[in-house]
Amino acid sequence: MKQTIRQLDAILRGDATRPELLKEGQLGIPIASVAGALVALGAFYGLCMGAFGVFRIDPESGRQAHDAYMQLLASAIKTPLLFFLTLLITFPSLYVFNALVGSRLSMVSVLRLLVASLAVMLAVLASFGPIVVFFSVSTDSYPFMKLLNVAAGTLAGLFGLAFLLRTLQRLLGPDPVVRQRARQDVAEPTPPTDANAPSVDDTPAAPVNSGPLERVEGLSSRKARRVFEIWTLVFGLVGAQMSWVMRPFLGSPGMPFTWFRDRQSNFFLEVLKALQNLLGA
Amino acid sequence: MAVATALHRLGMDADHVLRADGTSLRLRRLLLMIACFGMVYGSVMGSFAGVTGERFLQVTYSAIKAPMLLVVTFALSVPSFYVINTLLGLRDDFAEALRAVVAAQAGLTVILGSLAPLTAWWYACTGDYQAAIVFNALMFAVASVGAQSILRAHYRRLIARRPAHRWTLVGWLVIYAFVGVQMAWLLRPFIGAPGASPQFLRADAIGNAYIELLRILRLALFG
Numbered sequence: 001m002k003q004t005i006r007q008l009d010a011i012l013r014g015d016a017t018r019p020e021l022l023k024e025g026q027l028g029i030p031i032a033s034v035a036g037a038l039v040a041l042g043a044f045y046g047l048c049m050g051a052f053g054v055f056r057i058d059p060e061s062g063r064q065a066h067d068a069y070m071q072l073l074a075s076a077i078k079t080p081l082l083f084f085l086t087l088l089i090t091f092p093s094l095y096v097f098n099a100l101v102g103s104r105l106s107m108v109s110v111l112r113l114l115v116a117s118l119a120v121m122l123a124v125l126a127s128f129g130p131i132v133v134f135f136s137v138s139t140d141s142y143p144f145m146k147l148l149n150v151a152a153g154t155l156a157g158l159f160g161l162a163f164l165l166r167t168l169q170r171l172l173g174p175d176p177v178v179r180q181r182a183r184q185d186v187a188e189p190t191p192p193t194d195a196n197a198p199s200v201d202d203t204p205a206a207p208v209n210s211g212p213l214e215r216v217e218g219l220s221s222r223k224a225r226r227v228f229e230i231w232t233l234v235f236g237l238v239g240a241q242m243s244w245v246m247r248p249f250l251g252s253p254g255m256p257f258t259w260f261r262d263r264q265s266n267f268f269l270e271v272l273k274a275l276q277n278l279l280g281a
Numbered sequence: 282m283a284v285a286t287a288l289h290r291l292g293m294d295a296d297h298v299l300r301a302d303g304t305s306l307r308l309r310r311l312l313l314m315i316a317c318f319g320m321v322y323g324s325v326m327g328s329f330a331g332v333t334g335e336r337f338l339q340v341t342y343s344a345i346k347a348p349m350l351l352v353v354t355f356a357l358s359v360p361s362f363y364v365i366n367t368l369l370g371l372r373d374d375f376a377e378a379l380r381a382v383v384a385a386q387a388g389l390t391v392i393l394g395s396l397a398p399l400t401a402w403w404y405a406c407t408g409d410y411q412a413a414i415v416f417n418a419l420m421f422a423v424a425s426v427g428a429q430s431i432l433r434a435h436y437r438r439l440i441a442r443r444p445a446h447r448w449t450l451v452g453w454l455v456i457y458a459f460v461g462v463q464m465a466w467l468l469r470p471f472i473g474a475p476g477a478s479p480q481f482l483r484a485d486a487i488g489n490a491y492i493e494l495l496r497i498l499r500l501a502l503f504g
Contacts, residue, residue, distance in 0.1 A: 012367040120368065127364040130357045131460055138467045139489035159368060211370015211445065278492065280499055 008037045011116050012123055014212030022170040029112045034119050041122035042080030046249070048129035050075035052136040052145050053251040067257030074259055075249045082246050083118055086239040094231045103172060103224035113167060120212070121160025128152040143277040145250055150271055157239065159213075161232040166213055168228050240267045291317060295391045298384050301434035305380060311387045316348045318390035322420075323347025323471070325397040329404050329413050330475040339470075339479035346468045346481075347393075351386050354461040358453070365452050369445045378446070381435030382453060389428035396420045413472055466490035 007030060010016040016029055050072035057064060095110050105113070135148055243249070244267035251257065294314055297304040327343025330336050362382070366375050403416045432450070439446040465471075467490075469483050 009367075012364065013372050014368075014370050123364050124361075124368070127360040130360055131456070134357050134460065135463065135489075138463060139492070141489050141492050144489055144492055159365075163368070211368060213368055213370070279495060 004033045004037045007033050008119055008123065011119050016116065017167045017170060017212050019170045027109050027112045027171065029116050031112060031115050034115050038083065038118055038122055039080045041126040042083055043076040045125045045129050046076035046079030047072060048132045049149060049249045051133045055137045056140060056253060058253065070257045071248065071251040078246050078249065082242055083122065086235065086242050087114060087118065090231065090235050090238055097227045098224060101223040101227055105171065113164065117160045117164040120163040121156045124159045125152060125156035142253055143274040146274045147278065149250065157236055163212055164232060165228060168225060172224055243267065244270060298388045298431065299391060301431045308380065308383060311383045314387040315351055315390050318394035319348030319351060320344040322390065322393035322397045325401050326417060326471050327473055329472045335479060339473035342479060342481045343471050346471060350464055350468055354457060354464045355386060357460050358456045361456050362453050366449050369449060371443060371445055371449060374439055374443065378439060378449065381432060384435060385428045385432035388431040389424050392424040392427040393420065396424065410474055417472060463490045
């Protein structure tokens with residue numbers, strides 16, 4: 001337990017992804033113990049989402065929704081599942097293309113990287129949990145709650161994927177082209193700078209304790225990075241649609257509880273619909 | 282005597298907070314400040330329909346709710362603030378950042394407290410309920426601007442050390458305002474309409490500030 005929390009903390013602080021550590025292309029993140037943290041964080045956010053049904057009083061009957069507690073349980077189980085399934089679906093293609101472009105990341109390294117990114121994502125999401133509960137207590141509007149959760153999920157996803165791309169940059173090391181250019185820079189004497197212009201040397205050295213999102217310049221391996229960039233897009237799209245397929249998480253008022261609903265429509269259409277509902281167009 | 286000493290100390294603390302002079306106050310003392318000055322403004326705010334008899338209840342309720350509004354909003358926003366600070370590599374400064382945002386809230390209540398006599402005077406001048414609402418909104422706006430300057434003064438030091446603090450500051454303001462608006466809506470009534478009997482929370486308080494806002498906008502725009 002303590003070990004898991006320490007691991008999670010190291011990922012969030014960036015201790016686990018320090019540039020010095022990653023130069024060798026190794027990522028020392030224990031998958032099993034971080035996965036435990038993922039389940040806990042996801043379940044917590046699931047509970048926060050399910051709280052909507054618990055606090056909502058049906059205006060007609062004046063009572064709580066029928067199976068509010070079942071929804072709570074279902075959301076707590078389904079939220080971690082949503083992330084794991086999305087990973088499961090998108091991981092193989094990522095690994096294959098990563099190998100195809102000749103990146104030096106092994107399969108385990110890629111998996112470690114993704115698990116760490118999910119940890120960032122879920123930690124951000126879980127930190128929004130109290131706010132979601134607060135709005136569940138104080139609002140009746142179903143479209144508003146849907147959009148609030150979509151917004152929280154989007155923000156969390158952006159943080160997680162930014163972490164992924166930055167860590168990748170550190171892992172892959174310098175691009176051959178960049179390296180060559182750097183060597184040239186060293187060879188040529190730098191032209192004298194304008195006396196008034198701030199000298200480059202005056203800029204303070206990078207803080208020792210840089211965060212996990214900080215950009216480390218000069219490191220890139222173009223093709224592999226492109227693969228990951230495209231993959232983040234795919235992950236986002238699959239994850240969003242996955243959340244729709246695995247609904248209900250909030251529990252639509254007036255609909256009986258089920259674990260899953262019929263396949264129909266899609267995430268993006270429904271977000272538009274919720275927006276329209278809210279704006280009353 | 283003890284009371285006089287405590288009041289003197291509170292006043293000194295308030296002075297430090299307003300000047301943002303780098304004196305680091307303990308969180309406990311900042312929270313005490315929020316409670317005291319918040320109650321001052323809250324009680325004045327709730328005195329619109331009178332202070333005697335049954336109306337005294339509204340004064341008491343508002344006195345409790347004003348600091349509550351700030352403290353609960355703060356508590357709900359802190360987890361996200363913590364995680365975002367950590368992710369941007371600013372965890373080492375977190376204690377200082379936390380003190381900065383609490384100090385800004387303490388400053389907000391001190392400024393509100395200083396505006397309380399003005400509000401009381403306004404209440405004495407006019408019995409118009411709508412005007413009272415607008416005046417209170419104005420006082421809160423003034424206090425918010427003041428609190429912002431305190432927050433920025435604290436953050437200037439942090440940003441000078443690490444520029445990434447700029448982003449956590451923006452994140453904090455967005456999250457805090459987003460939660461705070463709804464919290465204020467939920468905790469109504471603060472002023473207490475003259476006809477209505479005093480109550481801690483409105484029976485119909487469950488609702489969403491943003492949806493109400495949209496409704497009003499729609500009415501204004503499309504009739």
